[in-house]
Amino acid sequence: MKAFVYNGPGQSALEERPKPVIGAPTDAIVRVTRTTICGTDLHILKGDLPSCAPGRILGHEGVGVIDSVGAAVTAFKPGDRVLISCVSACGKCASCRKGMFSHCETGGWILGNTIDGTQAEFVRIPHADTSLYPIADGDDEDALVMLSDILPTGFECGVLNGKVQPGATVAIVGSGPIGLAALLTARFYSPGEIIMIDLDDNRLEVARRFGATQTINSADGKAVEALMALTGGRGVDTAIEAVGVPASFELCEQIVAAGGVIANIGVHGVPVTLHLERLWDRNISITTRLVDTASTPMLLKVLKAGKIDPKLLITHHFKFADIGKAYETFGDAAATKALKVIIEV
């Protein structure tokens, strides 16, 4: 089969690989029909994630059709259409019993990281019964791919952890795909204001179309002043960090209102200064989380009911043979205006 392989920092290729086989009775083999590229895949390609070794097939998002199942799989059979979760979960360990699937003792984020992933014609899914979701024949596969990772990530790490409330003021720092996913799902709770902050005017324009009530371009270094002017000097009830660099987290520390929450989504590679000298008496909370995808069944229902349109996030389509081009387009988002790219396998 064809698969997109990480071969060490700066090196990747579409290669011929053997089709995966059932290794444990709880495994399923899925024929992938749609996949996409995540910002995390770009980090891996740069060599930022030592857990992902050269030779690994990338990708942790996608939909497909069950090709074969192990003897212990009872929820799925060959021919069933499925959504693949970016997090694999056994459903039985202490973390899973708490609903914290991201820290499953034999799962978590392993796809396209410590085991081969979804940017391939076939993928082996461990713990298939509790890591796949059934989808119906008429369901829109492009929209569903957004439920593998970015929608549950924006919702769980940003909106749920950030305790977004009706009428509240929310700021989202970073208007990329994850920040926009947080914006789309924050609207479930009818916040009064959603203020989007980014360096890229195009992405802020997209945020307006998605329902941001205000946008701030932070390129001039005056985002704090601009936000304080919009909030009567109070700051925001929820500040969602959706970038993963010190400047964006420190911006959240400056704009969170007394009693507010800073909800971190970004993947941070270097230390960030915690300004306790300013925050010690402000009654704030700071939350961190890796997505558990515990909200996926709810998001599937919201999608089915037509209450959310995740296809708004999709800007480009590619055939699998052109996945190299898809990476170039996604990696150069400032020029290509790419958000999420769909790859038809």
Ligand SMILES: [Zn+2]
């Ligand atoms: Zn991802």
Ligand SMILES: [Zn+2]
């Ligand atoms: Zn588990």
